[in-house]
Structures are given as structure tokens and as C-alpha cells.
Amino acid sequence: MTVAPEAPGARQATGRPGTTLPARGADPAGERRRALTRLHATDVYAMVGAATAALSMTWLLFRRLLPFNGAVGFVVIAYGLFLLVYALLVSFDEDGPAIVDRIAAAVVRSMGLLLVVILAFVVVYALVQGRKALVHLNFFTQSMELAGPLQPLGVGGALHAAAGTLIMITIALLITVPAGLVCAVFLNEVPGAYARFVRTIVEAMTALPSVVAGLFIYATVILGLGLDQSGLAAGLALSVMMLPIIIRAADVVIRLVPGTLREASYAMGTSRWRTVWHVVLPTCRSGLTTAVILGTARGIGETSPVLLTAGFTNELNLNPLHDPMVSLPLVTFEFVKSPEPNMISHGFGTAALLMALVLLLFVAARILGGRGPGHLTRRQEHRRVLASRRDARRFAERRRTADLVTIPAESESESESESESGSSS
Amino acid sequence: MPSLRRTRQPQPVIAGVGSAETDVGDADVRRRLYADPGLPDRVFRAVLRSGGGLVLAVMLLVGGFLLYRAWLALDRAGWSFLTTAAWEPGSGKFGIAAVIVGTILIATVAVLVAVPLATGAALYISEYASPRLRRTLISVVDLMAAVPSVVYGLWGVFFLQDKVLPVARWISTYLGWIPVLDVQGADPGDPLAPESIYTSSTFIAGLVVGMMIAPIICSIMREVFSQAPAGEREGAYALGATRWGVIRSVVLPFGRGGMIGGTMLGLGRALGETIAVFMIISVTFQVQWHILQSGTSSVSSLIALRYGEAGEFSMSALMAAGFSLFVMTLIVNFAASSIVARSRSGATSDA
Numbered sequence: 001m002t003v004a005p006e007a008p009g010a011r012q013a014t015g016r017p018g019t020t021l022p023a024r025g026a027d028p029a030g031e032r033r034r035a036l037t038r039l040h041a042t043d044v045y046a047m048v049g050a051a052t053a054a055l056s057m058t059w060l061l062f063r064r065l066l067p068f069n070g071a072v073g074f075v076v077i078a079y080g081l082f083l084l085v086y087a088l089l090v091s092f093d094e095d096g097p098a099i100v101d102r103i104a105a106a107v108v109r110s111m112g113l114l115l116v117v118i119l120a121f122v123v124v125y126a127l128v129q130g131r132k133a134l135v136h137l138n139f140f141t142q143s144m145e146l147a148g149p150l151q152p153l154g155v156g157g158a159l160h161a162a163a164g165t166l167i168m169i170t171i172a173l174l175i176t177v178p179a180g181l182v183c184a185v186f187l188n189e190v191p192g193a194y195a196r197f198v199r200t201i202v203e204a205m206t207a208l209p210s211v212v213a214g215l216f217i218y219a220t221v222i223l224g225l226g227l228d229q230s231g232l233a234a235g236l237a238l239s240v241m242m243l244p245i246i247i248r249a250a251d252v253v254i255r256l257v258p259g260t261l262r263e264a265s266y267a268m269g270t271s272r273w274r275t276v277w278h279v280v281l282p283t284c285r286s287g288l289t290t291a292v293i294l295g296t297a298r299g300i301g302e303t304s305p306v307l308l309t310a311g312f313t314n315e316l317n318l319n320p321l322h323d324p325m326v327s328l329p330l331v332t333f334e335f336v337k338s339p340e341p342n343m344i345s346h347g348f349g350t351a352a353l354l355m356a357l358v359l360l361l362f363v364a365a366r367i368l369g370g371r372g373p374g375h376l377t378r379r380q381e382h383r384r385v386l387a388s389r390r391d392a393r394r395f396a397e398r399r400r401t402a403d404l405v406t407i408p409a410e411s412e413s414e415s416e417s418e419s420e421s422g423s424s425s
Numbered sequence: 426m427p428s429l430r431r432t433r434q435p436q437p438v439i440a441g442v443g444s445a446e447t448d449v450g451d452a453d454v455r456r457r458l459y460a461d462p463g464l465p466d467r468v469f470r471a472v473l474r475s476g477g478g479l480v481l482a483v484m485l486l487v488g489g490f491l492l493y494r495a496w497l498a499l500d501r502a503g504w505s506f507l508t509t510a511a512w513e514p515g516s517g518k519f520g521i522a523a524v525i526v527g528t529i530l531i532a533t534v535a536v537l538v539a540v541p542l543a544t545g546a547a548l549y550i551s552e553y554a555s556p557r558l559r560r561t562l563i564s565v566v567d568l569m570a571a572v573p574s575v576v577y578g579l580w581g582v583f584f585l586q587d588k589v590l591p592v593a594r595w596i597s598t599y600l601g602w603i604p605v606l607d608v609q610g611a612d613p614g615d616p617l618a619p620e621s622i623y624t625s626s627t628f629i630a631g632l633v634v635g636m637m638i639a640p641i642i643c644s645i646m647r648e649v650f651s652q653a654p655a656g657e658r659e660g661a662y663a664l665g666a667t668r669w670g671v672i673r674s675v676v677l678p679f680g681r682g683g684m685i686g687g688t689m690l691g692l693g694r695a696l697g698e699t700i701a702v703f704m705i706i707s708v709t710f711q712v713q714w715h716i717l718q719s720g721t722s723s724v725s726s727l728i729a730l731r732y733g734e735a736g737e738f739s740m741s742a743l744m745a746a747g748f749s750l751f752v753m754t755l756i757v758n759f760a761a762s763s764i765v766a767r768s769r770s771g772a773t774s775d776a
Contacts, residue, residue: 070591101667108553111545115643116562118636119569122580129583182476190473198477205484207758209697211725212747216487218732219494219740240487243480272462273469294571301573304699304725308732329575333700336579344583351576362568 043102046089054082079110123359126351133349144314144331144346153342158350160316161331164231165300165357167320168310168327171235172299176242177292184250185276199251205244213241214305222309229311231320234327237305246295253287254280286368293365297358303329328354488751495745498738506745512710512727514742521746523712527627527722528750531702532695534631534716539639539695540688546639547646552672563647569640578701581633586624586705589632593623593717608718625707627716630723633705634698638691645690645765649683650676686765693757697750699725724750 058078083103090102133139136153143160183202187195217237221227257280265275281288311324312334326334328350335347376384462470499506502519509520550562597608608622653676661671677684702723708730709720724746731743 070595072588072592073595097667097670101669104669104672105553108545108548111542112549112554112562115542115546115569115639116565119565119572119640122569122572122577122636125580125584126576129579179476179480182473183480186473186477190470190477194474195477198481201481201484203762204755204759205487207693207697207751207754208487209699209725209747209750209754211697211699211728212491212751213487215728215732215743215747216490219744220490223740240483243483247480271469272466276469297571301571301575303573303575304703304729307700307729329573329700332575332579333704336582336704348579351573351579354573355576358571358573359568362564362571366564 042093046086046102050082050086050089053085054078057081057085083107123355126348126355129345129348130350130352132345134352139346139349143316145316151342153345156346158328158331158346158353160313161326161328161350162353163316163318164310164325165327165329165354167231167318167325168235168238168306169296169300171232171320172238172242173292173296175235175239176246176295180243180246180250180292180295181288183247184254185280187247187251188254189272189276189280202244202247202251206248208241208244210241210302211304211308213237214308216240217305218308228322229309229324230322231310231317231325234306234310234325235320237309238299238302241302241305242295242299245298246291249291249295250288253284253291256287257283289368290365293361293368297361297365300327300361301329301354301358303327303333306330307333328357491744491748491751494741495748496741498741498745501738502742502745510710510712512731512742514739515736519742521724521749523710524722524724524727524746525749525753526712526714527706528696528724528753530627530714530716531631531634531706531721531723532692534628535634535638535695536688536692538632538635539642539691542635543639543642543646543687543691544684547643547650548672548676550643550647551650552668552676563644566640566643566647570644572637574637574698574701575704577633577637578704581629581701581705585633586629589629590620590623593626593628594620597623597717605714605716607715609715622719623717625705625719625721627706627713627718627721630702630705630721631716633701634695637698637701638694641694642687642691645687646680646684649680649687653679682764682767686761689757689761689764693754693761696754696757697725699729702726703729 055078058074058081061077062074083106086106087099087103090099094102133153136157138154139157140162141159142155142157144156144158145160146155183198187199187202214237217233217240221233221236222229227233261279261283262275265279270278306327307330310326310330312330313324313326317323317325332347332350332354335343335350338344338347498514498519501517502509506520507525508522509518510523512519512524546566550559550566554562596606600606601608657675657679658671661675666674703726706721706723706726707719708722708726710722711720713721728743728747731739
């Protein structure tokens with residue numbers, strides 16, 4: 001028989017300190033149901049009122065009273081006034097801590113909003129400014145070979161840069177995905193002092209500034225080995241930059257695989273490499289995909305390693321071994337250095353293309369990944385169920401044939417079938 | 426339960442001494458715990474080890490090669506490498522005083538901009554937003570961390586710069602008595618004075634880099650905040666705390682290590698940022714303390730500017746600059762990860 005503190009009976013204090021017992025026979029009809037909603041009408045009124053007052057006062061200051069101008073100043077002053085007026089309005093029907101709570105909530109909410117607005121703005125700005133170049137179809141089918149800086153937007157395009165980006169990132173992925181995954185598996189499956197040392201070094205290398213990665217490849221491969229500035233060199237520079245990122249992300253993902261799954265596999269007598277191949281890697285496949293895709297997104301957008309190693313060209317070059325090759329961020333950087341508005345439009349077009357590519361990769365990562373180890377999509381689950389039914393049928397079949405051939409072999413075949421079902425599930 | 430004593434490992438050499446457990450018999454020898462994994466497993470381990478070794482070799486090669494190539498210039502310049510502002514390796518007068526000061530100032534402005542923004546956004550995502558909005562916002566922030574730096578640079582050069590000039594001017598006019606915010610050659614009395622002395626400044630570069638590192642800091646902080654123990658939160662609520670009270674007394678103290686670590690990881694990124702900075706600033710090789718004034722420099726933009734014209738010795742000098750930048754980011758990153766690892770939250774970060 002608990003009575004809520006609001007019950008009128010509970011309020012009757014006995015006068016001396018001690019446990020306050022609810023009075024017997026209190027009228028339960030006096031209990032009020034508490035409103036659990038967090039948003040009250042007065043909050044909304046205070047919010048709207050404060051916003052209106054702040055805007056009006058700032059307008060008055062800017063237009064009538066003070067010699068201020070500028071959009072940034074207007075927003076800052078309006079925001080400050082809003083907080084003041086809001087605090088004042090809240091203080092009419094709340095007290096100390098509640099006022100602080102409301103003000104803090106307003107500040108935190110506006111910070112979150114500001115961050116999202118800035119992101120939306122950066123992305124949308126690049127896409128909107130790029131529309132001038134993107135509406136011309138030749139932007140996707142031509143290189144800049146025939147387009148001088150004074151040519152209209154109807155001539156020239158970003159085909160060479162898009163092709164270059166794809167070639168470079170392919171080279172980088174061919175190097176980093178096998179090396180990165182083997183290293184990540186190594187860090188988790190062969191623990192010891194050596195693995196700890198490798199992990200420390202890899203963590204240190206994530207601090208390597210990308211321009212230094214470019215400088216390293218420039219000094220070794222181009223100056224040292226005498227290769228051209230080429231797509232291959234750029235791909236190598238991107239690999240040096242991406243390798244630690246991918247290893248770290250993959251390491252984190254593999255570490256999340258439940259130890260019980262591994263132990264179950266070992267208990268079935270499975271060897272280590274079969275455990276890794278059939279249990280560990282499939283379990284964290286979606287996480288690994290996400291790690292690789294996010295690493296790719298980082299690599300695609302990186303300019304400085306490419307700037308140092310790829311050279312610059314206006315022509316389409318599909319051979320990564322010879323002659324300069326450009327990538328999307330690099331041409332963006334070079335185009336907007338030009339004073340000609342048309343070249344700048346081209347630059348925004350390539351930036352928009354790059355942004356679209358990154359968005360695409362990101363959405364792919366969200367769709368494929370974002371699941372914890374062992375969580376399956378409906379289709380995957382369906383496939384698993386079918387596979388296990390097939391296994392069950394096969395085992396039943398085997399047992400029947402074993403029964404027919406020799407009767408004493410039954411126990412042996414049973415244990416064998418069990419171990420198989422364990423490793424295949 | 427007769428005895429909780431750990432059974433001793435039977436040791437055949439001193440059999441007969443000690444309690445009854447040990448002289449069970451001579452047959453009780455220590456078991457070999459080593460099991461032969463078989464050939465495929467041995468091959469598998471060798472492959473894994475060599476993969477790890479390969480990555481290790483590449484990583485050590487990068488650092489070692491940088492130091493080796495930088496040694497020529499460092500040896501020639503000696504300690505003056507840290508104190509000289511000019512960059513003329515041909516005449517032997519070169520040093521990183523100007524570029525390091527520029528790099529640190531840009532990174533400082535960036536962190537000052539990014540940390541309040543990131544803290545507020547992280548608190549909003551972990552404490553205020555509804556679960557559905559939270560998932561969306563997490564993706565948005567992650568996406569923001571993946572936006573290429575050249576896109577941020579474009580935005581900074583073509584949009585932000587014009588909008589920020591009046592603010593820079595206002596700050597230098599009214600707060601110019603603070604030495605860092607002073608702009609030399611500015612005439613506050615002249616409304617038509619050209620604004621070009623405010624362009625391409627440390628301040629604008631720092632703002633753009635701050636926008637870039639805010640999502641990185643934000644995602645680490647959010648991770649840490651969301652791990653604050655539910656029991657302590659509920660305890661604070663039960664004591665009558667408001668939501669802000671819970672944040673101040675439970676969430677922020679719990680997440681302090683993560684906040685510091687995330688900030689330092691962001692600082693590491695800000696120190697190494699190249700293209701966005703290079704697009705905005707106009708490089709000068711003087712120590713420029715005035716953050717609102719046009720002209721500054723950073724190590725990475727020095728490398729991007731000068732790599733092409735470099736001969737043998739100039740290359741070595743650039744390598745030395747790159748190495749010093751690498752050492753700086755390395756120290757910052759290690760400090761960050763050790764702080765994060767030691768904090769109560771102990772969050773892992775994958776920045």
C-alpha cells in the first residue's frame with residue numbers, strides 16, 4: 001500500500017522529525033495523475049515570445065538606434081537577446097535551477113542545430129554552385145584537353161579527373177584492403193608483445209599528416225626510384241595514408257566478435273585458420289565493409305598526397321604507370337586557383353561530383369554496415385535457415401545410409417555430423 | 426566445502442615433501458599444454474605474422490626515412506632550425522619558427538571554435554534528441570567528418586571569407602588592444618578602408634579548420650557521453666536534479682577524459698590539415714602573431730608550396746619540416762589516446 005507523495009494524506013506532517021507515514025484511511029480520490037510530458041504550453045509561449053522580442057529589439061537596434069550593420073552581427077546580438085529575454089520569461093513561473101536548466105537546454109539545442117546547419121550548408125553550397133557546370137552533359141564526357149580558361153562551360157569536362165580518381169583509389173584499395181585486413185586479423189588472433197608493438201606503431205601512424213605521406217612517396221618513388229609523377233605514385237601515397245585508418249577501424253570491428261563464438265568453434269576441434277575464415281570474418285563482415293568504405297571515402301577526398309605525387313594534366317590518361325594523372329579533388333583545387341569565372345564554375349562542378357561520390361559511398365556504408373556482429377538482415381536469416389535445413393536433411397540421409405550399412409557405426413557418424421553442423425552454422 | 430586452498434601444481438622433483446596432495450604418485454606429471462596446431466595453422470600464423478611485419482616495416486620505413494632524409498638539413502642548421510623564420514634553404518637560412526607559429530595559431534583558433542560547438546552538439550545528440558532523431562544526427566555528424574577538405578576550403582574561400590570580414594574588422598577595432606587581435610596598418614576611423622588586410626588570415630583559416638574538426642571531436646564526445654552509467658543518472662534524477670544538473674554532475678565529469686582526448690585528436694587533425702588552409706591563407710615567412718591580419722603560414726602549406734622547386738638539400742629541409750610536424754601530431758595523438766584510455770569512460774576512438 002504505497003501512496004504517492006502527492007496524496008493529501010502524506011502532506012499531514014506529524015510535527016516531529018522521523019518517518020512520515022501516510023495517514024490511514026486517506027482518500028485515494030485525492031491523488032492527481034501527474035503530467036509526464038516534458039513540453040508545457042508555457043514553455044512554447046516563452047520560447048516564441050522570447051524569439052519575437054529578440055528579433056524586434058535587434059531590428060530596432062540595427063535600424064533605428066545604433067550604427068550597426070552586417071548579418072553576422074545581427075544574428076549574434078539577436079541570439080544573445082533571445083537568451084536574456086527567455087531567461088526573464090522563464091523566471092516568471094520557475095525558480096533558480098529550472099531557469100538554468102532551460103537556458104542550458106536552449107544553448108545545447110542551438111549548438112546541435114548550428115553544427116547540422118553548417119554541414120548542410122557546406123554540402124549544399126558545393127552542389128548548388130556546381131549546378132552551372134553539371135547541367136552541361138559534356139562535363140561528364142570530355143576532358144579539359146580542348147578547353148582553355150576562357151572557353152565557355154559548353155566545352156571541357158571532368159572525365160579525366162573522375163577516371164583518375166577511380167584508378168588511384170583502385171590501386172590504393174588493392175594494396176590496403178589485403179594488407180589492412182591481414183594486419184587487423186593478426187592484431188586480434190596472434191596476441192602478444194609483438195602484436196601490441198605493431199598496434200602502437202599503427203596508432204602512431206594515424207597521426208601522419210597526409211601531406212607528409214605525399215612527401216614520403218615523392219622522395220622515395222619519384223626522386224629515389226625515378227618514376228614519373230603518375231597515377232601509381234598517387235595510389236601509393238593514398239595507400240600510405242589509408243592503411244593505418246583501415247587497420248584501426250577493422251581492428252575495432254574484429255575485436256567486437258564475441259569470444260564465445262570463437263571458443264565454440266575451437267571446441268568443435270576447428271583449426272585456427274578455419275575459425276577465422278568461417279566464423280570470425282563472416283561474423284564481422286558488415287563492420288569490415290563499413291571500415292573499408294569509410295576509409296575509401298577519406299582517401300577519395302584527400303588532395304595533398306595526390307598534389308605532390310600525381311602531377312597535373314588536362315588530358316585523359318588511363319595508364320597509371322606513365323604520365324601525370326589527376327583526381328577530382330586535385331582538379332578542384334587547381335581550377336579554383338584560376339581567376340576566370342568559368343574555370344571556377346568547373347571547379348565547383350568537380351567538387352559537387354566529388355561530394356556526390358562521397359555521399360554515395362557513405363550511403364552504401366550505412367546500408368551494408370551499421371549492424372553489430374551476428375545481426376542479420378531478413379534475407380540473410382532466410383538463407384541461413386534454408387542452409388541449416390539442408391544440412392539437417394543431409395545428416396538424416398547419412399544416418400539412414402549408415403544404419404543400412406553397419407549398425408555399430410551409428411554413434412561415430414552422429415558425433416561427426418554434429419561437429420559439421422556446428423562449423424557450418 | 427572442505428578447503429578453498431588452490432591445489433598446488435604437482436612437482437615430481439620434490440615429491441614426498443609437503444601435503445598429501447603432492448604424493449599421489451609419480452605418474453602425476455605436469456601436462457604439456459602445447460598442442461601442435463598442424464601445418465595449415467602454422468602456415469596461417471606465419472602469413473598473419475608476416476602481414477603484420479609488412480605493415481610494421483612500411484610504417485617504420487616512413488618515419489625512419491623521413492628522419493634519415495631530414496638529417497642532412499637538421500645537421501647543417503642545428504638549433505637555428507627552430508628559431509629561424511625565413512625559408513631559403515639555398516642560402517642556408519631556413520627554419521620553422523614562422524611556420525610552426527602559424528600552424529599552432531591556426532590549430533588553436535580551430536580548437537577554440539570547434540570545442541564549444543562539438544560539446545554542445547554531442548550533448549544534444551546524447552541527452553536531448555529523441556532516439557530517431559539521434560540516429561539521423563549520428564549519421565549526419567559522421568558524414569560531416571567524411572566531407573573532403575577541398576570542399577571545406579571552397580566554402581571558406583568563396584563564401585565564409587566575405588561574411589567574416591566585417592566581424593574581423595569589428596574585433597580588431599574594439600578589441601585591438603589585445604596584442605594577438607591587433608591588425609597593423611588598419612585605420613578604424615576610415616569606413617572605406619580596404620578590407621584586404623583582413624583576408625587570408627589565421628582567423629579565417631582557423632574557422633574553416635574548426636568546422637572540419639568539430640564533427641570528429643563531436644563523435645568521440647558523443648560516444649563517451651552516451652556511456653555515462655544509467656544508475657548514476659537515475660540517482661541524480663532521483664535526488665531532484667534537472668536535466669542540466671544531471672549533465673553537469675554526472676555526464677560531464679564522467680566524460681572528461683573523452684572530452685580532452687577527443688579535443689586533442691581534433692587538434693592533431695588541425696595541425697596536419699593542408700589543402701583547406703593552403704587555399705585560404707597567403708603564405709608569408711615571418712612570425713605572424715596577429716591572427717586577424719592577412720598572411721600567415723603553416724608547415725603543411727609550406728610543403729605543398731615548395732615541394733616542386735626542391736633540389737637535394739631543399740628536399741631535405743622540407744623533410745625536416747615534415748618530420749617536425751609529424752613529431753608534433755604524434756605527441757598530441759599519443760597524449761590523447763593515453764588520456765582517453767586512462768579516463769573512467771575508457772572509450773576507444775576510431776578517428
